[in-house]
Amino acid sequence: MFTGIVAAVGRITSIDSLGSEPDAGVRLQIHAGRLPLADVAIGDSIAINGACMTVTGKTGDSFSADVSRESLNRTVGLDRIGEVNLEKALTLAERLGGHLVSGHVDGLGTVVRFEPVGESWRLDILTPPGLAKYFAYKGSVVVNGVSLTVNSVVDGTDGCTISINLIPHTIEVTTLRHLAPGVQVNLEVDLIARYVERMLAATTVSPR
Secondary structure, X not given: OEOOOOOEEEEEEEEEEOOOOOOOOEEEEEEOOOOOOOOOOOOOEEEEOOEEEEEEEEEOOEEEEEEOHHHHHOOOOOOXXXXXXXXXXXXXXXXXXXXXXXXXOOEEEEEEEEEEEOOEEEEXXXXXXXXXXXXXXXXXXXXXXXXXXXXXXXXXXXXXXXXEEEOHHHHHHOHHHHOOOOOEEEEEEOHHHHHHHHHHHOXXXXXX
């Protein structure tokens, strides 16, 4: 589990294929930036742009992670060299500064607006139709691994558009500063919303 509070901005420095087959995954080598790795062991989980990945190797200030083709097909930002948001898995001794995050990307959104408004930035994202029902006013969403609050939801025929306010600190310490209209982002819906949907959809089963 994670909180969606980005601990550091790292950088994918190399991408190596794990096989010659079309469905082969890749091994990422990632410079951890300011993320301390002293307490990270092989097998630990680190969220990379919001996607939970397993540490498969570690050398100094870098670590490696193997990413399956399935994960590559369902996320963005893990298939190219560049900056990524990083967060180590949550421990019971830490503050839950964001919200409970599983690190499982539910779908891809598309940025439709990203511009300064006063001292902050407004970010509007068009979400896939299948995820639209999970977003609510003042609810939570994870964008590229960052826990954010939804300020408004506008439903449409092709999904819904959620509006988010980004404070200067978030712009400064995450990769969200690189966003622009047309760019895709990783989205994870609120964990509680998924359970509420399941409970409401479940049918009563008569005891035998």
